[in-house]
Amino acid sequence: MNNSIDNIFRDKVAELDSIPKEVEWTPEKGWASYQQANNHKAKPLRRFILTATSTAAAIALIVALAVNSNIFAPEVIALQNQTDSITEQQLPNGSRVWLNKNSSIAYSVRKSGEFTMDIDGEVYLETAGTAKAPYTLRAGNAIISIKSQAALNVRAYPNDYDIDITVTNGSVKVADNILGQGLSLLVTKGNYCSVSRTNSLVYATLNNNPNYLAWKTGEITFDNTPMATVTQVLRSFYGQDIEIADDSIAYIRFTGTYTNLSLDSILAAIEDKTAIKATRLHNKVIISK
Amino acid sequence: MDSMLKQLKRNNTKAQHHFYQKFSPHLFRVAYRYVNNEQDAASIVNSGFYNIFKNINSFTYSNNEMFLGWMKKIVVNEALTLLRKKHQFTSINEINNNEPQTELQSDNNLTAEDYYKMVQELPSEQRTVFNLYAIDGYSHKEIANKLGIEESSSRVYLLRARRALQKLVSDKMICHEQ
Amino acid sequence: MRTILSIFVLLLALQATVNAQCAISEKINWSKEYEGKFLKDFEVKQSESNVTRYSVILKKDTQYALHFVNPSTSISNIKLYVSDSEKYPVTLDTYVDSEKNSFVSRFKVDKKSAYHLFIEFNEKCDNECVVMLLYLEEEE
Numbered sequence: 277m278n279n280s281i282d283n284i285f286r287d288k289v290a291e292l293d294s295i296p297k298e299v300e301w302t303p304e305k306g307w308a309s310y311q312q313a314n315n316h317k318a319k320p321l322r323r324f325i326l327t328a329t330s331t332a333a334a335i336a337l338i339v340a341l342a343v344n345s346n347i348f349a350p351e352v353i354a355l356q357n358q359t360d361s362i363t364e365q366q367l368p369n370g371s372r373v374w375l376n377k378n379s380s381i382a383y384s385v386r387k388s389g390e391f392t393m394d395i396d397g398e399v400y401l402e403t404a405g406t407a408k409a410p411y412t413l414r415a416g417n418a419i420i421s422i423k424s425q426a427a428l429n430v431r432a433y434p435n436d437y438d439i440d441i442t443v444t445n446g447s448v449k450v451a452d453n454i455l456g457q458g459l460s461l462l463v464t465k466g467n468y469c470s471v472s473r474t475n476s477l478v479y480a481t482l483n484n485n486p487n488y489l490a491w492k493t494g495e496i497t498f499d500n501t502p503m504a505t506v507t508q509v510l511r512s513f514y515g516q517d518i519e520i521a522d523d524s525i526a527y528i529r530f531t532g533t534y535t536n537l538s539l540d541s542i543l544a545a546i547e548d549k550t551a552i553k554a555t556r557l558h559n560k561v562i563i564s565k
Numbered sequence: 566m567d568s569m570l571k572q573l574k575r576n577n578t579k580a581q582h583h584f585y586q587k588f589s590p591h592l593f594r595v596a597y598r599y600v601n602n603e604q605d606a607a608s609i610v611n612s613g614f615y616n617i618f619k620n621i622n623s624f625t626y627s628n629n630e631m632f633l634g635w636m637k638k639i640v641v642n643e644a645l646t647l648l649r650k651k652h653q654f655t656s657i658n659e660i661n662n663n664e665p666q667t668e669l670q671s672d673n674n675l676t677a678e679d680y681y682k683m684v685q686e687l688p689s690e691q692r693t694v695f696n697l698y699a700i701d702g703y704s705h706k707e708i709a710n711k712l713g714i715e716e717s718s719s720r721v722y723l724l725r726a727r728r729a730l731q732k733l734v735s736d737k738m739i740c741h742e743q
Numbered sequence: 744m745r746t747i748l749s750i751f752v753l754l755l756a757l758q759a760t761v762n763a764q765c766a767i768s769e770k771i772n773w774s775k776e777y778e779g780k781f782l783k784d785f786e787v788k789q790s791e792s793n794v795t796r797y798s799v800i801l802k803k804d805t806q807y808a809l810h811f812v813n814p815s816t817s818i819s820n821i822k823l824y825v826s827d828s829e830k831y832p833v834t835l836d837t838y839v840d841s842e843k844n845s846f847v848s849r850f851k852v853d854k855k856s857a858y859h860l861f862i863e864f865n866e867k868c869d870n871e872c873v874v875m876l877l878y879l880e881e882e883e
Contacts, residue, residue: 281727282699288680289598289700295590296597296678301607303589307582310611435615452800461798461857477782477877479799484788517575559575 356380370404376491395430400492402427415439418471421449439471442488452476494536503528514539521564573621592640598696599644601685613640656718683733691726698723779880786871789864797860801852806881812845814873816866823848824861
């Protein structure tokens with residue numbers, strides 16, 4: 277077995293640890309681009325504040341000039357939310373849209389009234405009742421068609437494995453752009469649809485996540501929810517590290533609804549209603565008996 | 566290391582930055598070996614770190630070597646994902662399976678960098694299989710699984726890679742045959 | 744103690760959304776359990792009617808396998824029905840493994856379309872009732 281070639285190459289390659297000289301990449305550049313791509317996940321603290329308008333200085337608003345007679349190039353309007361809070365905007369056709377942190381949309385309205393919107397990040401949309409023409413939303417590889425009044429939450433952060441669509445009102449059709457738009461699932465009020473980024477799997481089922489809109493409403497609901505899930509929801513919402521100290525706690529159930537409260541208040545409520553103790557250690561919370 | 570890991574498990578950005586600075590050059594080297602272009606390597610390094618930070622909590626630290634090995638595995642997987650997207654790995658049949666009988670003279674004036682570049686010069690299937698088998702220690706069965714090819718094809722690619730590298734080495738210097 | 748902690752931290756680390764996930768299934772990497780290309784794992788909860796529905800877009804002439812594992816009740820209490828959008832049933836080829844308390848149903852559809860998976864529970868179950876794994880076994 278002639279593996280001396282293997283050994284020689286392996287040994288020589290193992291000697292190298294530094295960046296090749298001819299390469300322009302540096303760890304600093306790499307880190308900068310990593311941060312850009314993953315910013316919303318890297319932020320440790322996430323405080324939920326509902327702001328009413330776009331007066332927050334960090335919102336970048338790009339408005340193209342309207343050209344009335346030009347039907348071949350409908351104006352595309354982009355709205356970005358790079359701030360630490362939520363942005364709300366009313367669109368020209370009467371729809372309302374809420375953008376979560378690090379989210380953006382780019383929309384255009386044709387003369388025919390057809391409305392298209394590209395979504396990046398997380399967005400809640402309420403279509404206007406007087407829409408005469410269909411809406412087409414694109415989020416990642418998901419295509420969402422709306423033909424009548426509807427309200428839905430679309431979550432499509434670039435690093436999520438799936439695109440999550442939850443319908444609050446009305447009904448929408450969801451397709452995957454690889455499988456083709458002709459083939460779609462009808463998703464109605466109270467249902468959830470998932471489109472996989474990697475294998476084009478599209479499925480829908482009853483929504484069993486009551487907290488899908490917590491980012492917007494500030495309301496967190498637990499309904500006989502096992503503690504393992506409770507800590508998960510709290511962790512995701514508050515960006516705090518919360519650990520369960522004991523396996524047996526994971527299935528203790530908890531019920532309660534909290535709006536715009538601090539994590540400490542909710543933890544106090546949990547301690548009140550159950551036999552559980554929540555202990556704060558530096559930046560971590562430990563849940564124990 | 567232990568305290569750094571603790572910070573990483575808490576998603577501490579500063580710790581992540583420090584960690585990235587420390588290990589990204591090495592992991593860049595790994596990625597660059599597979600894709601031989603800077604942009605792809607940079608992209609692989611970043612998706613690799615994303616997965617490393619995401620899964621750090623499931624990793625039980627025992628020693629530095631195992632930790633590095635775990636990170637390398639993640640980066641290699643990212644490299645293969647990218648390669649498979651860009652390139653279809655096909656199974657091949659080759660009847661003549663004879664290994665070359667000559668051996669490489671290792672003490673010559675070629676640098677480690679020269680050897681590294683030779684691997685990069687291989688065509689992509691040979692390069693991928695040689696990297697996986699000879700440098701990163703995967704078996705033909707694992708390689709076949711990862712690339713979606715037959716095990717026998719993996720052996721053929723490896724064989725071709727060795728032949729090609731041998732030629733590259735001898736082209737770069739005078740080789741002594743035994 | 745550390746493994747228990749790390750299991751739960753793993754649980755949390757793997758979460759990208761606030762969707763509820765079953766603690767049981769996170770300990771296992773479901774993508775490696777069975778033959779074929781792993782598509783998705785689902786934690787099936789019992790709904791108010793005792794039937795839980797999933798609608799999925801499936802490709803034609805493709806063999807799919809649905810494995811039902813880790814049930815919190817006896818596997819014989821769980822039944823799967825698959826139908827097309829016109830409510831015509833899709834034929835299932837099912838193998839039950841009573842020792843492992845699991846079963847797998849395989850099927851092919853002849854048209855690329857939306858299909859409904861109905862999971863019926865004959866008994867009340869708390870917690871997450873069963874884990875359903877969708878694999879693609881063969882493609883034309």
